[in-house]
Amino acid sequence: MIEWSPATIKAFQTTLLTWFDQEGRDLPWRRDHEPYHIWVSEIMLQQTQVQTVIPYYERFMDWFPTVQELAAAPEDRLLKAWEGLGYYSRVRNMQRCARQLLADYDGQWPKTATELTELIGIGPYTAGAIASIAFNEPVPAVDGNAFRVFSRLLEIDADIAKPQTRQLFEQVIAKIIPVDRPGDFNQAIMDLGSSYMTARNPDSEHSPVKAFNQAYLDGKELAYPVKTKKPRPVPVDYVAVMAKVPTGEWLMTQRPSTGMLANLWTVPLVKVDDLDLADDATEDDVLVAVSTYFKRDYQLNLVGKELPLKPVSHTFTHQKWTIQLLAGQVEEADLAYFPGKVVSDDQLTDLPMPKVQDKIWQRYREQR
DNA sequence: CATACGTGGTA
DNA sequence: TTACCAAGTAT
Incomplete structure (x- = not known):
């Protein structure tokens, strides 16, 4: 110097x-x-x-x-x-x-x-x-x-x-x-x-x-400047559940008030690690596990169908998410245990959503 | 002190 | 696709 x-x-x-x-x-x-x-x-x-x-x-x-x-x-x-x-x-x-x-x-x-x-x-x-x-x-x-x-x-x-x-x-x-x-x-x-x-x-x-x-x-x-490198983002797998209730409205969740994307809105995102699946799980296995998850955590009956879409990939500073999409219908929607709300297409734009949710909407529209 | 915390642009 | 950079702060 x-x-x-x-x-x-x-x-x-x-x-x-x-x-x-x-x-x-x-x-x-x-x-x-x-x-x-x-x-x-x-x-x-x-x-x-x-x-x-x-x-x-x-x-x-x-x-x-x-x-x-x-x-x-x-x-x-x-x-x-x-x-x-x-x-x-x-x-x-x-x-x-x-x-x-x-x-x-x-x-x-x-x-x-x-x-x-x-x-x-x-x-x-x-x-x-x-x-x-x-x-x-x-x-x-x-x-x-x-x-x-x-x-x-x-x-x-x-x-x-x-x-x-x-x-x-x-x-x-x-x-x-x-x-x-x-x-x-x-x-x-x-x-x-x-x-x-x-x-x-x-x-x-x-x-x-x-x-x-x-x-x-x-x-x-x-x-210059001298700067040590940061570690690579850690891969994390998710399933995004594009679920509608009988009125045709979307099931939307609000993120927890702390951590990543705090208080923003997304479709329900289930971490694949939380589904305790076998290594060789098929798409049907994933579907069943997500339905079980919805019943257990939200008291909701989800009738799902897999969407053979290319997963969405989104990289944050320290995590790299790979998100498989799933479409579904929820029967009688008693949302007492669900951390979110149902929203019509028109009301969607009022909710603050992260970029990764934009990517999920885009991929959903692309191929259905 | 090291790590969590988003997104868009460039090579 | 990967890697890294861009007017940082809280914990």
Whole structure:
């Protein structure tokens, strides 16, 4: 790792901010410095690209213009606003944060990164982003871009997958961030990281900070940042039960309030491991086992028929689901023991559903 | 500290 | 298809 002299730091600040003033992106959440706007955008942007976020941000502000309206929203409406963005606990934590703000802070945002970290869903990165952009506090906002940009500029070879490494980067950046324009500085780093200094296809030759990019000057750009790999997703097999009741309505289940896809809606998904089937089970065996499962857990009589469809495959960060589809009819629907409800085709669109459910609908329509 | 937690894009 | 990356936080 190299160190910069005060003169180099000054030159870097000037170069970066001059570029940002001319080439910085015009984004919906950059129209003002309202902490609510900065907060919503920063939560959405966690692990998510700008292009994906823009339409979600516009609609979110339309639905929930203020902290008060967010705090009062029904959860299905909340999840509907987030549907397709992923990491759904983000939006549930946002509502908890909104309520926390109204109850404990008189609706007034704290103005320092240290205090902001106390709020639910706001970690060190988001606290730094809000504090610097909305309140001009000269603190770093160390996200993936900052890790990548500064690891290359200064040839920092600490493993960014380790939580401890954040401290190092915060200390380094704290010495470089300008006290007069910390928010613009942090945003400029992000713009740089998503344009000239991308992970795989950087264009440092034309970068405004080319002269400061030690890794590039040494021809070692792609060696940074150093990051240990994550394990492969674990395979999990499911049966999706496309079941209708006599009225023609769908049987829909709500996911548990914790864990994957919490509180979202899907057709009943039965983990194949929970069916205690033999290794050589046939499709008929699966059908019988699912019917037994429905009777035992839901007190429902399911008359199923197998659908010889290609299974749906869906990969999450840490699990890879393979889902076999099953069609069925449920006789007299007493739903007292069923963790869900029956829904007409028209009402389906009101339910927040994950992408994997979209894939299940698509596969079902494709071949029936 | 290591792991859980979504989705879309690129090679 | 696989592998990896993209404005992280909670536990």
